[in-house]
Amino acid sequence: MSEGNTTVAVALIVKNEAHNIDLCLQSVCNWVDEIVVLDAGSSDNTTEIAKQYTDKVYVASDWRGFGKQRQRAQSYVESDFVFWLDADERVTPELKKNILGVINDHQPNCVYYINRLSNAFGKEIKHSGWHPDWICRLYKTSETHYSDSLVHEHVVVPNTHKKIYLNGVLLHNTFNYLYEYTAKTNQYIKLWSDQREGKKSSSVSKALGHALFRFIKMYFLKKGFLDGRHGFILALLSANVVFTRYADLWLRDYVKKQR
Known part of the structure; x- marks a missing residue:
């Protein structure tokens, strides 16, 4: 868990991710203060698995696009910081250490970028424009949010905020087939x-x-x-x-x- 009075939540939007979500939540459940999962109407047991890790599992099946769905999920977050994950991602120990470090020693007006390393068809892809893959995934909950975009949504970074790039990678298992x-x-x-x-x-x-x-x-x-x-x-x-x-x-x- 984060130290002191500063808290961090992990937030996910999901649908039919029963094959992924368990390992994802295992990588964060023992060090975050809150887990928020917003399901888009899964037909598998995604929500049942998620409820093993948190009681903050919600369903919103009236899909309005990725951006709006992330905004909805963030509305349930009560922690000081929100850290976004997708169900097919895993947090490495080095990344965990650095996330907790910046949360416990947070500087004003900062958003945090994380480097994602993706695996496709059984191979880590280290070139092809896939890596390094810096994405904004961590910020103070009260300071910003995701865009309204239907797809390829992004965090709206205020002009007043500095971009901080964290050490450690986020493992991303995209697809096998x-x-x-x-x-x-x-x-x-x-x-x-x-x-x-x-x-x-x-x-x-x-x-x-x-x-x-x-x-x-x-x-x-x-x-x-x-x-x-x-x-x-x-x-x-x-x-x-x-x-x-x-x-x-x-x-x-x-x-x-x-x-």
Whole structure:
């Protein structure tokens, strides 16, 4: 637990994470003051597992997007600090030590960034633009919150605040199988298009151009080739996601014009 009077909560938004959430909560349950889990209507036993670690398990199945869901979860947090996790993440001992250190010796007007190391298809990805992967995950609960974005939400960092980068990594077990990747990215593709429909124009040439640039960026500029065959596959998959996003946006507009 944190020392003194300063408290820290771990907060998660989840859905159908029974295969992940146990190990995630095991990595924090013995040193945080509060655990808040907001479920989006799981059909598995995610909430039952979460209740083994905390009595602050809530359900909000009227999905309004990732940003809004995180805001809802934060509304249940009572601790001084909130530390965000996803169910497929694990906190390392070094990261735990550094989180507790900055909480117990907190400087005014600071937000804290954490370096995530992801595992995809059984391999740690140390290049390809995946690592280092600095994300803002820790801040004083009263000072900020997540954006309203449907997808790719982010912490709104006040201009008055300093960004502090912590030592230690957050382990991220993304997906083991291609169908898991496809299921997750299909959801993100739809939300990405929903957020931009009617606001952003697209075309087949834009879809191809953005996809090609994504492959070049990941595989060559971000040295994905150093991740071996995994780096090549991830660059191709990511390029396909980008192509599908822009193609979907163009097709939506095309269909509307034909009506």
